[in-house]
Amino acid sequence: MKFTLEHTDASSRARAGRMTTDHGEILTPIFMPVGTAASVKGIFHRDLKEDARAQIILANTYHLYLRPGMEVIEQAGGVHRFSTWDRPMLTDSGGFQVFSLAERRKLSDEGCRFSSHIDGSRHLFTPESVIDTERTIGADIMMAFDECPDGRAERDYAAKSLELTHRWLGRCFEQYARTQPKYGHSQSLFPIVQGCTYPDLRARSAEFVQQFGADGYAIGGLAVGEPAEVMYSMIEIVNDILPTDRPRYLMGVGTPINILEGIARGVDMFDCVMPTRNGRNGMLFTMNGVINIRNEKWRTDFSPIDPEGTSFVDTLYSKAYLRHLNIAGEMLAAQIASLHNVAFYLDLVSRARNHIFAGDFTQWKEQMVVRLSQRL
RNA sequence: GGGAGAAUUCCAGAGUGGCCAAAUGGGACAGACUGUAAAUCUGCUGGCAACGCCUUCGGUGGUUCGAAUCCAUCUUCUCCCA
Numbered sequence: 219m220k221f222t223l224e225h226t227d228a229s230s231r232a233r234a235g236r237m238t239t240d241h242g243e244i245l246t247p248i249f250m251p252v253g254t255a256a257s258v259k260g261i262f263h264r265d266l267k268e269d270a271r272a273q274i275i276l277a278n279t280y281h282l283y284l285r286p287g288m289e290v291i292e293q294a295g296g297v298h299r300f301s302t303w304d305r306p307m308l309t310d311s312g313g314f315q316v317f318s319l320a321e322r323r324k325l326s327d328e329g330c331r332f333s334s335h336i337d338g339s340r341h342l343f344t345p346e347s348v349i350d351t352e353r354t355i356g357a358d359i360m361m362a363f364d365e366c367p368d369g370r371a372e373r374d375y376a377a378k379s380l381e382l383t384h385r386w387l388g389r390c391f392e393q394y395a396r397t398q399p400k401y402g403h404s405q406s407l408f409p410i411v412q413g414c415t416y417p418d419l420r421a422r423s424a425e426f427v428q429q430f431g432a433d434g435y436a437i438g439g440l441a442v443g444e445p446a447e448v449m450y451s452m453i454e455i456v457n458d459i460l461p462t463d464r465p466r467y468l469m470g471v472g473t474p475i476n477i478l479e480g481i482a483r484g485v486d487m488f489d490c491v492m493p494t495r496n497g498r499n500g501m502l503f504t505m506n507g508v509i510n511i512r513n514e515k516w517r518t519d520f521s522p523i524d525p526e527g528t529s530f531v532d533t534l535y536s537k538a539y540l541r542h543l544n545i546a547g548e549m550l551a552a553q554i555a556s557l558h559n560v561a562f563y564l565d566l567v568s569r570a571r572n573h574i575f576a577g578d579f580t581q582w583k584e585q586m587v588v589r590l591s592q593r594l
Numbered sequence: 595g596g597g598a599g600a601a602u603u604c605c606a607g608a609g610u611g612g613c614c615a616a617a618u619g620g621g622a623c624a625g626a627c628u629g630u631a632a633a634u635c636u637g638c639u640g641g642c643a644a645c646g647c648c649u650u651c652g653g654u655g656g657u658u659c660g661a662a663u664c665c666a667u668c669u670u671c672u673c674c675c676a
């Protein structure tokens with residue numbers, strides 16, 4: 219994978235770049251829709267590509283490992299062929315599940331023993347086994363196996379956790395070096411910077427991860443309970459240290475405003491379940507703020523969902539109709555809202571990229587933050 | 595024509611003397627959601643000057659310190675027999 223930095227904003231740390239993978243190019247800054255089980259919930263690949271213009275999507279190692287299992291993925295010829303998504307993909311390592319399914323796991327130096335959320339069966343993830351699994355899945359970008367502590371973790375815990383993540387990281391890269399891609403396209407491995415909300419730990423982690431000379435670097439463990447301002451300052455600390463000629467990926471973030479603030483601080487890649495999950499739950503993101511489509515005020519509002527939206531659903535359907543579908547529990551409501559939101563996120567980062575080139579990113583961002591924080 | 599039963603807060607439906615402004619569902623309304631155990635979860639749903647007070651359980655009138663609950667009567671509905 220190659221990354222070309224095309225332009226750096228004069229009044230912020232924002233960057234525009236281009237990533238080249240064996241499955242195509244990615245223009246940064248970019249938002250990556252989350253497709254945990256090799257499916258962006260509720261959206262056809264056709265619409266993801268042609269309507270929302272998604273350039274890369276995520277899948278999750280933990281979920282695919284449990285179901286359908288590696289035997290199926292391998293026989294299918296990897297996740298691209300299995301899912302028919304022929305553009306770049308990234309797999310998260312399962313590190314986040316070690317955090318979000320905390321009651322079901324036991325951490326040790328060796329790895330993480332956990333019981334499946336599906337059937338309770340017991341499993342062991344180690345840095346080595348996760349790399350093997352990610353090789354079998356076959357995404358263009360693989361994430362290192364890390365521990366993602368709570369954003370409010372005590373310093374002692376955060377420091378110990380960071381040491382564990384760093385030890386695991388070394389083992390991930392050793393296994394990465396020992397193994398080969400299985401499906402004829404190359405795979406990059408991104409390390410993940412941790413360190414909770416402690417500036418010195420973050421700085422230490424950002425220094426540490428560089429020894430691997432990776433194709434890109436991720437910032438993990440943010441937007442997990444800490445205030446947004448703290449998250450922003452952690453991003454600043456880390457991005458001051460990470461190399462400028464590699465993409466930086468802020469994992470799991472976030473709201474549209476979080477993303478703009480991340481871009482302003484030099485982040486190139488984002489992913490978040492928010493557009494799809496919140497969409498299923500009736501929340502629509504627009505350039506003028508968020509809409510709760512379930513609210514009574516939309517009951518007889520027959521205006522388009524989002525006149526400024528880029529998706530075909532935005533002008534085809536009315537707010538009143540979408541509200542009706544959502545309240546009636548129709549699955550089409552989830553599909554429309556998910557597609558709208560994903561298209562919105564991608565439009566937002568695309569506009570950000572344009573403003574970076576145009577040189578007015580900061581001004582534009584400040585205006586957008588005000589608009590985006592409204593509730594309609 | 596005769597007999598039996600039922601009427602509860604938006605709906606369904608508990609409650610059969612005080613712990614009842616009234617269980618539970620549903621609906622309505624509002625909120626949450628950040629590397630997806632989420633098409634999920636939470637709150638709220640008589641009124642008010644609101645840690646208390648007022649009005650409410652088909653209508654009216656009683657019994658009782660106290661009634662959604664007991665009695666009388668009226669109204670409406672359902673079922674059974676002709």
